[in-house]
Amino acid sequence: MIRFEKRKDASKLFTVFAPFMSVLFALATAAVIMLFAGINPIAAYAGMLNESLGSFYGISETLVKSTPLILTGLGVSIAFRMKIWNIGAEGQLYMGAMGASYVALNSGLTGFVGLAAMFVMAAVFGGIWAGISGFLKAKANVNEIIVTLLMNYIAIAWVSYLVYGPWKDPNGFNFPLTPRFSPDLVLSTFFNTRLHTGFIIALALVAVMYIFMEKTVWGYEIKVIGNNPKAAKYAGISIDRKIIGVMFISGALAGIAGFGEAAGVQGRLQEGISHGYGYTAIIVAWLAGRSAIGVFIVSVIMAVILVGGDSLQILMQLPVAFVNLFQGLILFFILASDFLIQNKPVMKRSGK
């Protein structure tokens, strides 16, 4: 029988390199599977790298994909710091996109003021969506994992209702999407690519969250609560208020990711506006060790895998299903190998 034991004297160096090791390990395992499928893994990986990082356009696409991952990843990781498991970033992203779209379609605001209002509305929508589960957790000790997860479905259903119903574009050939936002309410893009201002916002928020988590008194309180709630109580920290506040911030960040997708990438609200970024964010936060800088690095690596994986479809003539399988496998193996790095397997003979 094999048992797993937590590694006791893991060195600092080891923990820093662990995420990179995980990715390498995952790629190696996926390579074996590709061999079975009759694909040359080296060619496939070279192709993936070339598509995602080998050209100016590729890099820009990678950064576009990394933007929502960074934002949702930041949100999930700040909650993780307090040992609050927010797995509802996906739904919070949808709510953010909805809030931004509401302003864009209905408020009549224009220009910078309009964009700023969209940004704030997205943050508030996402924040309240997550704040609800924070409130329930703090006041009634309702499990936040279940609440945040279930609220994802509600948020996604809301957006579907709107884009199929009241907000549907009358000239959209019945597709589930809203009319395009007016051009001044769409985030500006750079160098003729899809890379939009949302990426800059994400970068700025990495810096803000880094300072918030590492340098401020609140960051200290969050660390103490996450580390030992009893000690926090002993130190006079009001845990309930902090839980609600942190969940709000966590959701607001995911909401801003929704703002980026709606106002930056699509220029409208539509069904399936997120490609599961809110779920991938959980893995991002996990691998990043809950640090803001780590979230940035891991998000870019993830984006490389996503963009490169998509390109396999064309490069290797693979069906979409295989690409999805491949990406899923990689994520799975990253988690599995991360577990193996944190824990060491111990062989044990059982019984007699």
Added chain:
Amino acid sequence: MEALLKVESVVKTFPGVKALDGVCLNVYQGEIHTLLGENGAGKSTLMNVLNGLYSPDSGNLLINGQPYIFRSPKDSIKAGIGMVHQHFMLVYNHTVFENILLAVSDLPFWLDKKKLRIRIKEIVDRFGLSIDLDEPIRKLSIGQQQWVELIKLLIRDCKVLILDEPTAVLTPQESDRLFGFLKRFKEEGRSVIFISHKMREVMELSDRVTVLKKGTTVKELARGEFDENVLAGLMIGTDEIPVWEREKKQFTENVLTIEHLFADKEKNMSDLIDFSLELRKGEILGIAGVAGNGQKTLAEVLTGLKPPVSGKIFADGKDITNADSRKAYIAGIAHVPEDRKSMGIAPEMTVDENLILKSYKEKPFRKFIFQNFKAIKENAEKQIADFAIKAGPKGTPIRLLSGGNIQKVIIARELSMRPSVLVALYPTRGLDMGSAEYVHKVIMDARKDNMSTIVISEDLDELLKLSDRIAVMFRGRITGIVDPEHTSREEIGLLMSGETVQ
């Protein structure tokens, strides 16, 4: 005579710390062998090497002359070495019997529960342990839980028993029973490795003492070659012992008045029943009593962790029964060792961060919304130097410190807050002699500045030395208040067992 267990120049390094630096140890058959050494000397680390939890960088381990390498605690148990951990590893809702069952690792497919029961019964009787096998663990006292841990090891026929500060969590009565057990265990020709900082215990039990310092063996002494002074000399070496004396003082003002306080029951503990007490400005009031008679509840109510059911607390005539107003006024060292990891610290955070746990919001440590890392670092450097804390390399999480050093961090933090009233619950448990003296000196210095202290302790020597008055607690009430200069251990003992003496 050949040693049963021989440790030869074992080295164990952790990142940035050489915990064991060529340590040697010889444990002979049928002896109680005490390990003595200052906090952070490497005692627990050495025991964890013997227990197979840590693998040494170099050095040898010989049992009956045979070299052994332990890869896990399983190997060590197979070789006949068993260890009782500070944190008991018991399943709380299971019965004693079920817990022992879990420990028998090589369960045969078909388990003869009856036979096992008989075996356990036999051990229980042989060592005169009184325990009901069908009682759930959560109903047992700490002392009884320790019995269960011991039975778990005995059933696997262990020849060397390791106890790392076993008495830190026990009442004096429970300790006495443990010692009775250890002596019987030794008479069967088995050996015990025992760690304690309490001289009284060391003198009573030890057949042989090994003194450790900074990861090396300073001296091995057999019974007859040592007395308290010799050991103290070896432990402290050339280090200076802090000196202090208690000046006579007149107390006039009352600083704290507790009136008819009632508080809720905690498991196995007496609550406070109609508890009244006065604390005078600048005095050290000792509270004696067997643990579990309401001392912990008293400390928690005073430091605002627990709301009283009824009754009043006044400070300088002001009603501070409401918890929030109390916090600013009273600081507390509430750290029974079983609690210190669960309440007094944030284990994954650094020593620097833990030293400001109570005052992180206050002036030098905070600038606007930011933490003032310079002030935090300076504070840490000062406390670490003053209390001689072995804190490891910068940024070490506090949980990696030795038990005594964790304790020192908590004490340093509370004392540096300059409170008007200090509630110290077992302040020197787990501290080495030098450190305990230093803590006493700091409390005494603060007394000069008119800080009032309530010292809750089971160590009568400590109380007699420190206190201006000693109140004795029994079942949530005060049974008497005595003057340390005109009392005897016997008188206090009587009060502790509930007799009221006028």
